Amino acid sequence: MNELALAILLPTAAALLAIAMGPRARLLAAPVAALSLLIAIRIALDVPAELVLGGFAPPLGIRLRADGMAAAFLLMAALSGGAAALFALSWYGDGAERREPYAFWPLFHSANAAVLAMFLLDDLFSLYVALELVTVAGVGLVLLSGTPAALGAATRYLLFALGGSLAYLVGTALVFAAHGTLDIGLLKGALGPTPGMVVAAAAITLGLLVKSALVPFHVWLPPAHSAAPAPASAILSALVVKGSAYLLLRLWFELFPSLGLEGVLLMLGLLGSAGVLWASALAFRQQHLKRLIAYSTVAQLGYLLLALPLAGGSGPAQPWSAGAWSGAMFQALSHGLAKAAMFLSAGAMMRAAATDRIDALDGIGTALPIASFAFALAALSIMGLPPSGGFLAKYLLLTASFASGQWWWAIPLLGGGLLAAAYVFRPVERLMRPRPADQPPLKPVPRAMEIWPMILALLSIALGLLSLPLFELLQIGNPRAAVEGLG
Amino acid sequence: MSLFADPFAPLGAILIAVGLAGLVGGPDLIRRLIGFNVAGSGLFLLFGALSGRMRGEPLPTGPDPVPQAMIITGIVVALAATALGVGLARRLETDERPDE
Numbered sequence: 001m002n003e004l005a006l007a008i009l010l011p012t013a014a015a016l017l018a019i020a021m022g023p024r025a026r027l028l029a030a031p032v033a034a035l036s037l038l039i040a041i042r043i044a045l046d047v048p049a050e051l052v053l054g055g056f057a058p059p060l061g062i063r064l065r066a067d068g069m070a071a072a073f074l075l076m077a078a079l080s081g082g083a084a085a086l087f088a089l090s091w092y093g094d095g096a097e098r099r100e101p102y103a104f105w106p107l108f109h110s111a112n113a114a115v116l117a118m119f120l121l122d123d124l125f126s127l128y129v130a131l132e133l134v135t136v137a138g139v140g141l142v143l144l145s146g147t148p149a150a151l152g153a154a155t156r157y158l159l160f161a162l163g164g165s166l167a168y169l170v171g172t173a174l175v176f177a178a179h180g181t182l183d184i185g186l187l188k189g190a191l192g193p194t195p196g197m198v199v200a201a202a203a204i205t206l207g208l209l210v211k212s213a214l215v216p217f218h219v220w221l222p223p224a225h226s227a228a229p230a231p232a233s234a235i236l237s238a239l240v241v242k243g244s245a246y247l248l249l250r251l252w253f254e255l256f257p258s259l260g261l262e263g264v265l266l267m268l269g270l271l272g273s274a275g276v277l278w279a280s281a282l283a284f285r286q287q288h289l290k291r292l293i294a295y296s297t298v299a300q301l302g303y304l305l306l307a308l309p310l311a312g313g314s315g316p317a318q319p320w321s322a323g324a325w326s327g328a329m330f331q332a333l334s335h336g337l338a339k340a341a342m343f344l345s346a347g348a349m350m351r352a353a354a355t356d357r358i359d360a361l362d363g364i365g366t367a368l369p370i371a372s373f374a375f376a377l378a379a380l381s382i383m384g385l386p387p388s389g390g391f392l393a394k395y396l397l398l399t400a401s402f403a404s405g406q407w408w409w410a411i412p413l414l415g416g417g418l419l420a421a422a423y424v425f426r427p428v429e430r431l432m433r434p435r436p437a438d439q440p441p442l443k444p445v446p447r448a449m450e451i452w453p454m455i456l457a458l459l460s461i462a463l464g465l466l467s468l469p470l471f472e473l474l475q476i477g478n479p480r481a482a483v484e485g486l487g
Numbered sequence: 488m489s490l491f492a493d494p495f496a497p498l499g500a501i502l503i504a505v506g507l508a509g510l511v512g513g514p515d516l517i518r519r520l521i522g523f524n525v526a527g528s529g530l531f532l533l534f535g536a537l538s539g540r541m542r543g544e545p546l547p548t549g550p551d552p553v554p555q556a557m558i559i560t561g562i563v564v565a566l567a568a569t570a571l572g573v574g575l576a577r578r579l580e581t582d583e584r585p586d587e
Contacts, residue, residue: 132564162523177537
């Protein structure tokens with residue numbers, strides 16, 4: 001069977017089997033994780049690849065397509081998802097038949113399947129279906145604990161996501177009315193700068209901004225990602241919001257360049273910068289660790305929008321515009337790994353301290369050295385310190401901004417790094433303190449729970465060290481606008 | 488304006504606006520879900536009306552069936568999302584009044 005179809009079918013089958021298997025669904029986690037990694041590696045080696053479903057070629061049928069960008073995201077999804085699944089085996093360790101693990105496994109695999117579908121599908125309507133699937137699975141993951149906070153967060157998430165889907169579908173309807181097809185391959189370069197297409201692009205962008213929790217539509221993310229259990233938060237931040245951000249970048253670089261919207265590029269860049277600075281500032285003020293990490297997700301996603309103005313312009317910007325696009329890709333990939341590592345290590349710390357308040361984290365550095373080290377390593381990538389993948393991403397964006405003469409983008413790039421250092425310092429400093437006698441003793445945590453965040457954190461550092469193969473993978477089949485610039 | 492020569496497309500647009508006002512305005516969850524459904528209906532109406540024409544001219548072989556399939560898919564997806572929302576609303580209601 002073609003590996004593109006297998007990549008999506010495997011987690012879908014796992015989700016259905018998990019419902020049937022009940023408490024024994026945990027047996028599926030390790031084989032599915034291993035197989036999805038193998039499939040992702042196979043796709044990365046075979047790229048570019050295409051599969052026309054059912055033999056019906058577009059515009060009648062739909063198509064799965066894997067280029068370098070999709071393959072890289074598939075690898076990141078397999079790694080983060082696999083580590084989160086194996087972490088969840090220890091998190092729900094006793095295997096007793098309870099509601100939460102029974103609901104977790106099908107939702108986890110469904111979210112995985114939907115996100116992989118988003119990376120591989122190639123027409124706007126199937127992507128809408130994948131977006132909705134991601135939303136439903138994501139809302140389910142947030143609801144797992146059943147607390148009133150989780151219910152409120154999930155309701156807000158659902159409402160924002162529904163608004164986003166409506167906007168996206170309005171844009172899709174307008175594009176179909178004008179062109180009679182929704183296949184991205186067939187639409188490339190065909191969208192002319194007519195008012196109808198500008199409205200369609202605006203509607204689609206608005207929908208995807210809401211779904212990716214970019215400022216000013218970010219309000220739903222921190223409560224939702226902090227209310228979910230740790231393995232669910234890991235894939236919510238690493239994969240679920242990444243799917244719509246991936247789609248936003250793909251559409252802007254493949255479909256919208258012919259619309260001539262330079263002013264909009266500046267506005268989107270400003271929104272991204274505002275997100276980086278504002279969310280980082282809010283992260284600094286948080287008292288709970290998971291909510292701090294969730295605000296950090298909002299901030300890091302803002303960096304992705306900076307690729308749009310930096311890839312645009314003409315003249316001196318042109319030779320460097322490949323830098324901005326690659327920078328955004330590295331940012332998304334390394335953030336996926338590092339954020340999953342942070343949430344998983346935060347989960348281990350919460351299990352030990354029975355709370356996620358930052359001022360209760362004293363002494364965990366000695367009790368859980370591996371998890372604390374993983375947290376700090378992942379923080380390196382978030383801050384953008386060498387030699388991590390996050391550093392490479394921010395470095396590429398910085399050089400693009402200086403080379404194109406748009407030096408002002410360096411302010412959010414550097415300011416975001418400084419603020420990240422500030423908000424990461426508070427929990428890391430607490431971890432190193434000795435535990436005072438008046439705080440309850442730390443509970444033991446299985447070693448397996450610490451290993452998985454460590455592996456992910458090491459991978460996010462490795463992304464910076466072994467970046468050349470990844471860079472070459474990303475260039476396979478990359479959109480022309482990534483090299484020549486938008487607009 | 489030839490794209491809107493029949494009344495269904497502008498009506499769809501008006502319904503989308505009304506539904507969005509409900510979704511954003513609230514104030515309670517059920518009203519937002521109803522707003523979402525009204526907007527969804529308007530969207531599907533818009534989609535169907537626009538699909539009967541191509542670049543403003545009626546299609547020579549009749550309306551295009553592909554967008555009709557997309558509309559049906561969209562209705563089902565909206566139904567599933569609404570069901571999730573209604574389930575959430577029921578649970579929120581039960582939590583507020585645990586003794587009922």
